Amino acid sequence: MNSTPPTSPFTEVHDGVFPSIDRNSKNFVYHQPQKRNAGAAYSHLVSPVEEPATKFNEAFRTEYPIKECGTLSETYLKNDLNMLFANPRFYSVDNLASMFHLCRTVSPLEYLNEFLMGILLAPQMDFLSNPDYTLPSSRPIGQGSYSYVYTISSTTTSTLNNDLSLVLKFAKSQHKSKVILQEALTLAYLQYVSPSTSDSHIIPFYGLTYINKSHFRRLRSNECVPGLILPKCRMNLYNFNSTVSHELSLIGKREIWWKLLKEMLDALKTLKINGIIHGDIKTANILITETPSVNEGHFDNFDFYLADFTSAFHTSQLPTDLNTTVEYCAPELIDNSTDHIPTFKTDLYAVGLCLLSFISQHEPYNELQSLVSHGSSPGTGSSSIQRSQWLINVLLKKDPINLNILRSNLFQDWKLELAVLSKILVERLPLEELLALLEQDYI
Incomplete structure (x- = not known):
């Protein structure tokens, strides 16, 4: 369920200093984030949580001849950016500059040609000029309102099934291209100001390409x-909660919970320092690189x-x-x-x-x-408007x-964790104060 709140002025970026959490904390079991590894098994999913379409065989055809068109991606990107800036949703030329x-003396044309092209496009993986790159699967591994997500393969790789451990998240139609471009600009900006985004637990961005x-x-x-x-x-947190979590012991789940807290606070810290508000954080938008092992250990x-x-x-x-x-x-x-x-x-x-x-x-x-509806599926016997109003009243x-x-039993099993969540959800501590408190009282 989505809502579109009216627009309004922003809250300014906080100038506070962020404390760091001790990596030797007895409660924060810190593990150095893995570096980008093209050989690792990953699976990017986008939100909202929707079941992938079951029949996409007819959507693919790889026998089309592909012409050499090395500059086509630049041409398409330039045209799309011109259209985006003509009626900006989130970003204007002046704002990005x-x-x-x-x-300030750089003209918009120079800006588009010389700067954005350089930080957005991925010439090493240009689908329009290199027929080796394909989307071979007949099913998406994820989709949202604006996009599909498919695994990328290359006919020149020696890996199993030509899998590059990369995915392409592309617009469902040209009409929805603006949303993908806006996301690309955000990720490129974060990559530009904080090159080790993977260490900040923000999804790494390897560039933009075009498909037809x-x-x-x-x-x-x-x-x-x-x-x-x-x-x-491998999966998102929504999938983990529904399919994997029950296989783990309480000790294992608690350790993963603290790891999740630590890494998401790292991500929020990076966003706040650089003035970016995510606006739609939920379990479907938190990805997990690998399935956590069911064996007890450090879950690294x-x-x-x-x-x-x-x-x-x-x-x-x-x-x-805004959605x-x-x-x-x-x-x-x-x-x-x-x-x-x-905010x-x-x-x-x-x-x-x-x-x-x-x-x-x-x-x-x-x-x-579900309890209110006596165990029936949410919304059974009620209209969408009634369900929405019920949810708003509860919030x-x-x-x-x-x-x-x-x-x-959850209050007893998760007493310490719920005390931390009370600081976030009830007392509404700012991020800086929360980090300082965690460093002081939970190490």
């Missing part, structure tokens, strides 16, 4: 759409990545519209007291709900809704812990 600290009907048959013959090259991850075979920046924006420019997921909204985003725009505090609140979902193994308020009670932790 300020973000990237470009000289020769790569994906469902595109129209005259369409050429942009796609983001991203690492392939995987990392978490914050992904799907389609709703993200920089605090220096007001977006003209977010109602279940993960902080109360101020839906009440009548504030400007109804995501750094609402991003932290959404992370808190993800951590709460990890404990309950249910999406926010889903278990309560405005401002009691997320008690309304999501409905089994008494």
Whole structure:
């Protein structure tokens, strides 16, 4: 369920100093994030959580002849950016020039040709000029409202099934290209100002390319759409909670919970330092590089990545519209007291709900809704409007812990973790204060 809050002025970036959490903490079992590894098994999923289409065989045809067109991607990108800047949703030319600290004397044309082309395009993996790169699968491994996600293969690699451990997240149609370009600009900016984004637990961005009907048959013959090259991850947190978590012991789950907290706070810290608000953090947008081992241990075979920046924006420019997921909204985003725009505090609140979902193994308020409807699936016997109003009323009670932790044993098993979540979800500590508290009281 999505909502589109009205636009309003932003909260300014906080100038506070971020403390670091001791890697030797007895509660924060820190593991150095793995470096980018093209040979690792990944699987990128995008939100909202939707079941992939079951029949996509007719969407692919690899026998189309592909002409040499080395400059086509640049041409398409230049045209798309011109259209994007003519009616900017999140980013304008002036806004981006300020973000990237470009000289004010640089003309828009020079800016587009010389700078954006260099940081966005991935010439080493240009689908339009190199027929070796394909999307061989008949099914997407993820999809959202604006995009599909497919595994990338190359006929020149020696890996199993020609798998490059990369995926392409591309626009469903040319009409939806703007959203993909905006996400590319956000990820390119984060990569530019913080090159080790993987160490910050933000999804690494390997560049932008374009595909056409020769790569994906469902595109129209005259369409050429942009796609983001991203690492392939095993699953998202939503899948983990529903399919893997029950196999682990309480000790193992608690250790993973603290790892999730540490790595998501790393991601939020990077975003806040660089003025980026994610705007749609939820379990479907937190990716896991590998399936955590069911054997007890240090669980150092995987990392978490914050992904799907389609709703993200920089605090220096007001977006003209914004989509977010109602279940993960902080109360101020839906009440009548504030400007109804995501902030750094609402991003932290959404992370808190993800951590709460990890404990309950249910999406926010889903278990309560099932109990209210006497065990039937959410929404049975009620209209969409009624369900939405029920959810809004529950959110405005401002009691997320008690309304999501409905089994008494969880309060005892997760006493320490719920105390931390109370700081996030009830006391609403800012990120800097939360990090300082964790460093002081939980090490």
